[in-house]
Amino acid sequence: MNKLLNRVAQANTLLCVGLDPTGSDEDVTRRLPQVIAETAPYAAAFKPNLAFFLSRGNGTQLLRQVVAAVPEGIPVILDGKFGDIANTAMHYAQFAYDVVGADAVTVNPYMGADAVLPFSRPGKFIFALAKTSNQSAVQDAVLQSGESVSDFTAKMLADLDAAHHSIGLVAGATDVAALGRLRQLCPNQWFLVPGIGAQGGDLTAVLAAGLFADGTGLLINASRSIWQAEDAGAAARELMNEINEHRPVTA
Amino acid sequence: MNKLLNRVAQANTLLCVGLDPTGSDEDVTRRLPQVIAETAPYAAAFKPNLAFFLSRGNGTQLLRQVVAAVPEGIPVILDGKFGDIANTAMHYAQFAYDVVGADAVTVNPYMGADAVLPFSRPGKFIFALAKTSNQSAVQDAVLQSGESVSDFTAKMLADLDAAHHSIGLVAGATDVAALGRLRQLCPNQWFLVPGIGAQGGDLTAVLAAGLFADGTGLLINASRSIWQAEDAGAAARELMNEINEHRPVTA
Numbered sequence: 001m002n003k004l005l006n007r008v009a010q011a012n013t014l015l016c017v018g019l020d021p022t023g024s025d026e027d028v029t030r031r032l033p034q035v036i037a038e039t040a041p042y043a044a045a046f047k048p049n050l051a052f053f054l055s056r057g058n059g060t061q062l063l064r065q066v067v068a069a070v071p072e073g074i075p076v077i078l079d080g081k082f083g084d085i086a087n088t089a090m091h092y093a094q095f096a097y098d099v100v101g102a103d104a105v106t107v108n109p110y111m112g113a114d115a116v117l118p119f120s121r122p123g124k125f126i127f128a129l130a131k132t133s134n135q136s137a138v139q140d141a142v143l144q145s146g147e148s149v150s151d152f153t154a155k156m157l158a159d160l161d162a163a164h165h166s167i168g169l170v171a172g173a174t175d176v177a178a179l180g181r182l183r184q185l186c187p188n189q190w191f192l193v194p195g196i197g198a199q200g201g202d203l204t205a206v207l208a209a210g211l212f213a214d215g216t217g218l219l220i221n222a223s224r225s226i227w228q229a230e231d232a233g234a235a236a237r238e239l240m241n242e243i244n245e246h247r248p249v250t251a
Numbered sequence: 252m253n254k255l256l257n258r259v260a261q262a263n264t265l266l267c268v269g270l271d272p273t274g275s276d277e278d279v280t281r282r283l284p285q286v287i288a289e290t291a292p293y294a295a296a297f298k299p300n301l302a303f304f305l306s307r308g309n310g311t312q313l314l315r316q317v318v319a320a321v322p323e324g325i326p327v328i329l330d331g332k333f334g335d336i337a338n339t340a341m342h343y344a345q346f347a348y349d350v351v352g353a354d355a356v357t358v359n360p361y362m363g364a365d366a367v368l369p370f371s372r373p374g375k376f377i378f379a380l381a382k383t384s385n386q387s388a389v390q391d392a393v394l395q396s397g398e399s400v401s402d403f404t405a406k407m408l409a410d411l412d413a414a415h416h417s418i419g420l421v422a423g424a425t426d427v428a429a430l431g432r433l434r435q436l437c438p439n440q441w442f443l444v445p446g447i448g449a450q451g452g453d454l455t456a457v458l459a460a461g462l463f464a465d466g467t468g469l470l471i472n473a474s475r476s477i478w479q480a481e482d483a484g485a486a487a488r489e490l491m492n493e494i495n496e497h498r499p500v501t502a
Contacts, residue, residue, distance in 0.1 A: 051342035091302035108334040110361035112387030136363030
């Protein structure tokens with residue numbers, strides 16, 4: 001967490017550069033370090049998505065190369081949406097933190113606190129799915145209390161964070177009203193926000209609904225719009241600037 | 252699905268042999284093919300858990316070795332509890348089916364139908380988490396309709412199966428009442444049942460609550476109790492026999 005806070009403060013950015021590499025092996029091997037180098041000045045964090053690495057066959061090796069290529073001081077979030085419990089979840093944590101060398105993970109809380117807490121470790125950070133950027137019958141179902149499953153999950157995550165720290169939420173940009181409710185339920189937790197760019201979320205509205213008073217608290221992710229840009233560095237810089245126009249920046 | 256049905260009919264078994272390899276690399280490399288060979292005569296399916304492979308660093312390679320070691324005709328379920336959507340889920344499907352060579356996967360439906368359907372493919376099978384073997388605030392939360400989130404999820408999975416076929420459920424053995432409700436909601440779908448053995452589920456009650464009228468419809472998983480047995484083959488045979496005592500067997 002300190003690593004993320006330091007990075008956000010030093011580089012004045014809330015941009016999370018998502019790495020969902022597509023293309024031939026040769027292409028990806030060439031382009032991954034290039035995109036990382038070009039976008040690093042504007043990145044608060046990098047977020048490689050596990051699926052895009054595993055599907056290539058040499059996923060673990062390629063993920064290690066990503067972590068090695070990211071400059072010191074910029075956290076790496078392994079987006080695995082890990083969703084298992086207890087001893088099994090410990091093995092995923094070992095994979096993410098020890099084998100790959102990531103600083104943070106994403107997890108799926110359908111199996112409850114048992115699926116979140118095994119990823120808690122000093123110096124590491126967890127983003128748990130609350131409201132994702134797609135329509136989902138399960139997350140949007142309404143409980144007897146009148147709240148949605150995603151709001152219920154957010155409350156659970158607020159309690160877990162109060163007791164264990166370093167637990168943030170994944171909150172999609174495509175439903176700003178839901179994101180605003182999550183901010184009320186979880187006023188002090190960082191949100192990782194997918195759905196800007198290719199998926200069409202409204203950046204200005206998301207920032208208004210989700211930022212802390214100090215202008216931080218959100219990591220705005222962009223994957224495809226950066227990876228597919230002819231000039232990845234320029235795409236990252238533009239998005240960073242667009243984000244910074246709508247928040248108090250201290251530097 | 253046909254592969255599973257054929258195997259169940261031919262070998263007269265509902266036992267799913269879970270492979271959660273622990274121990275030194277040397278130990279695992281030696282013991283994995285040995286456990287597979289010894290338990291194969293009693294196995295309706297094998298279920299390697301992705302976490303235990305990834306945490307070793309050479310996960311993909313080891314998973315391929317598992318698939319290669321499993322005798323022709325016995326399906327392999329890759330237990331990844333994959334929980335992502337759309338294009339990303341397609342990459343997990345590619346990993347499971349094309350890279351590893353599995354016949355089936357487990358998926359986490361928190362993100363809704365979008366997280367399930369990308370794994371649908373001719374000749375392949377999906378087991379989606381409904382009610383897992385742990386206590387989980389999220390799955391057990393009660394909706395306005397009076398049903399639990401896991402029951403709601405099960406209904407969604409029944410609808411998906413009616414339209415797309417080859418979608419089963421994961422239903423933990425540790426809550427037999429919940430498993431019985433799931434069977435009412437999903438009378439025609441196969442259940443993969445963890446929680447027997449080390450986790451203490453009641454086998455007789457589970458079979459009474461979950462079997463189809465023809466004595467099939469459940470895959471009873473055991474992992475640790477087989478892996479840690481001195482004689483893995485004997486442990487598998489005993490559990491298979493114990494299951495068969497409580498169901499109509501045709502051969």
